[in-house]
Amino acid sequence: xxxxxxxxxxxxxxxxxxxxxxxxxxxxxxxxxxxxxxxxxxxxxxxxxxxxxxxxxxxxxxxxxxxxxxxxxxxxxxxxxxxxxxxxxxxxxxxxxxxxxxxxxxxxxxxxxxxxxxxxxxxxxxxxxxxxxxxxxxxxxxxxxxxxxxxxxxxxxxxxxxxxxxxxxxxxxxxxxxxxxxxxxxxxxxxxxxxxxxxxxxxxxxxxxxxxxxxxxxxxxxxxxxxxxxxxxxxxxxxxxxxxxxxxxxxxxxxxxxxxxxxxxxxxxxxxxxxxxxxxxxxxxxxxxxxxxxxxxxxxxxxxxxxxxxxxxxxxxxxxxxxxxxxxxxxxxxxxxxxxxxxxxxxxxxxxxxxxxxxxxxxxxxxxxxxxxxxxxxxxxxx
Ligand SMILES: Nc1nc2c(ncn2[C@@H]2O[C@H](COP(=O)(O)OP(=O)(O)OP(=O)(O)O)[C@@H](O)[C@H]2O)c(=O)[nH]1
Numbered sequence: 001x002x003x004x005x006x007x008x009x010x011x012x013x014x015x016x017x018x019x020x021x022x023x024x025x026x027x028x029x030x031x032x033x034x035x036x037x038x039x040x041x042x043x044x045x046x047x048x049x050x051x052x053x054x055x056x057x058x059x060x061x062x063x064x065x066x067x068x069x070x071x072x073x074x075x076x077x078x079x080x081x082x083x084x085x086x087x088x089x090x091x092x093x094x095x096x097x098x099x100x101x102x103x104x105x106x107x108x109x110x111x112x113x114x115x116x117x118x119x120x121x122x123x124x125x126x127x128x129x130x131x132x133x134x135x136x137x138x139x140x141x142x143x144x145x146x147x148x149x150x151x152x153x154x155x156x157x158x159x160x161x162x163x164x165x166x167x168x169x170x171x172x173x174x175x176x177x178x179x180x181x182x183x184x185x186x187x188x189x190x191x192x193x194x195x196x197x198x199x200x201x202x203x204x205x206x207x208x209x210x211x212x213x214x215x216x217x218x219x220x221x222x223x224x225x226x227x228x229x230x231x232x233x234x235x236x237x238x239x240x241x242x243x244x245x246x247x248x249x250x251x252x253x254x255x256x257x258x259x260x261x262x263x264x265x266x267x268x269x270x271x272x273x274x275x276x277x278x279x280x281x282x283x284x285x286x287x288x289x290x291x292x293x294x295x296x297x298x299x300x301x302x303x304x305x306x307x308x309x310x311x312x313x314x315x316x317x318x319x320x321x322x323x324x325x326x327x328x329x330x331x332x333x334x335x336x337x338x339x340x341x342x343x344x345x346x347x348x349x350x351x352x353x354x355x356x357x358x359x360x361x362x363x364x365x366x367x368x369x370x371x372x373x374x375x376x377x378x379x380x381x382x383x
Contacts, residue, residue: 007188008053014192015046018199025206037083038202041076045195048072070104070125077132077161080198084139084154087205088146104128123169130165133158148212150204157197164190221294223272224279232293232301236353249346250312251353251360252302254282254319257338257372259298262330270330271298274337277328285318301357309345309377316341316375324373338373340364 019042026035048069078100082092104125107116116124137158140151168187219231227235256278263271275298282292282300295301304312320339328335342364346356359378367376 005053007185007192008049011188011192011195012046012049012053014196015042015049018042019046021203022199025203029206032206034083034086035206037079037086038199041079041083042199044072044079045076048076066121067105071101074101074104074125074128074132077129077136080158081132081136081139083202084136088139088143090139100128100132119172123172126165126169126172130162130169133161133165137162146209148205148208150201150208153197154201154205157194157201160190160194160197224276224294226279226283226300227291227293229293229295232291232303235291247306248308248348249353249356250304250307250309250343251346251356252304252312252316252319252341252343253295253357253360253364254300254302254316254323254339254341255364255368256298256323257340257368259337262335262337266331266333266335270335273330274328274335277326277330278323278337281322281326282319285315285322301360307345309343312343312345313375313377316343320373320375340367340372341375342367343375343377 019039022035022039022042026032026039029035051065051068051072078097082097085092104121107121107124137155140155140158143151164187219227219234221228256274259271259274262274275294279292279294279300282302286292286302287305289305291303291305293301293303302315304315307315320341323337323339326337328337342360342362344356344359344363346353363376363378366378367374370376
């Protein structure tokens with residue numbers, strides 16, 4: 001079996017390795033300020049481990065050493081917490097952080113008249129440490145909308161820290177925790193495993209977020225913020241896997257009329273402004289389960305969930321009227337635009353969505369052909 005000395009040593013070496021990895025990440029991703037908090041956390045616990053490594057296991061630590069160790073381990077937990085706050089784009093309070101870091105050392109400061117016994121001093125440290133670990137865990141639980149699986153590992157590790165600190169505080173108070181090389185061994189082993197979960201979890205969280213960001217960029221049209229064709233295909237694939245195929249779905253394709261004239265007379269930027277404004281209007285009338293896609297230059301496709309042809313017709317007419325009545329403010333001028341729309345209902349008996357899109361596209365062609373600024377639909381063959 002490993003002895004505590006070897007464990008302290010391996011703990012210091014692994015923290016040194018994490019430090020190197022986080023330094024590289026922080027220097028490569030300068031905008032991610034949270035990395036520096038986590039570097040501070042690793043550095044503080046590395047220094048704490050080194051001081052502990054130098055101290056005899058079964059002898060009482062000097063006041064000065066206790067203060068150093070308490071402060072460094074608290075700093076490590078508090079910096080983990082502040083790093084998580086930064087990661088989730090929340091404000092941090094340096095005053096609250098400093099107070100929290102200093103709190104467990106106050107009873108053992110030289111000149112303290114409180115005369116608190118050593119076991120109580122250590123218990124106070126454990127309770128403060130449990131509180132800091134709970135704060136870190138709470139940041140992850142609060143993260144809400146962000147679906148990062150790796151953050152669960154970190155939350156679990158902080159829950160482990162929190163519970164073990166509380167148990168240690170209780171055991172110390174009831175004099176049932178012997179200070180021996182065995183307990184030191186166990187606590188170091190626990191810290192080894194848990195710190196691996198925390199630091200590897202941090203690296204995974206950053207990677208997972210960067211991946212999601214890249215996927216979002218690849219799936220989205222940068223001008224309008226709507227899905228592009230790739231995002232549409234991916235969502236379609238996902239909803240197919242979740243078994244949504246059987247619902248009544250309608251496809252609506254809209255194409256702004258004479259859009260080229262805007263570009264030709266007012267310039268490409270004016271055209272862009274029209275597209276952005278139109279996308280905003282379109283999004284405002286869509287329901288949560290509907291999807292809007294920038295299908296081509298000035299062509300937009302909408303997938304309306306749980307909507308039959310008649311309901312899709314009502315929606316399309318609303319969109320047409322909204323476009324016609326909207327005053328598009330472009331380069332200080334008010335522009336009037338119109339839109340031609342084609343709609344088709346998806347045949348739940350086996351028609352592919354590509355076929356429905358083709359029918360909606362043919363309906364759009366009819367709307368253009370019949371004079372624009374109108375809604376046309378194509379029924380399924382045989383209806
Ligand atoms: N400003 C801008 N223009 C774009 C963008 N994408 C495509 N276009 C332009 O959109 C115009 C589309 O022209 P057409 O296909 O002739 O369509 P239209 O003028 O709307 O005519 P109809 O559809 O027949 O009513 C072209 O001039 C493209 O260059 C874009 O992202 N921004």
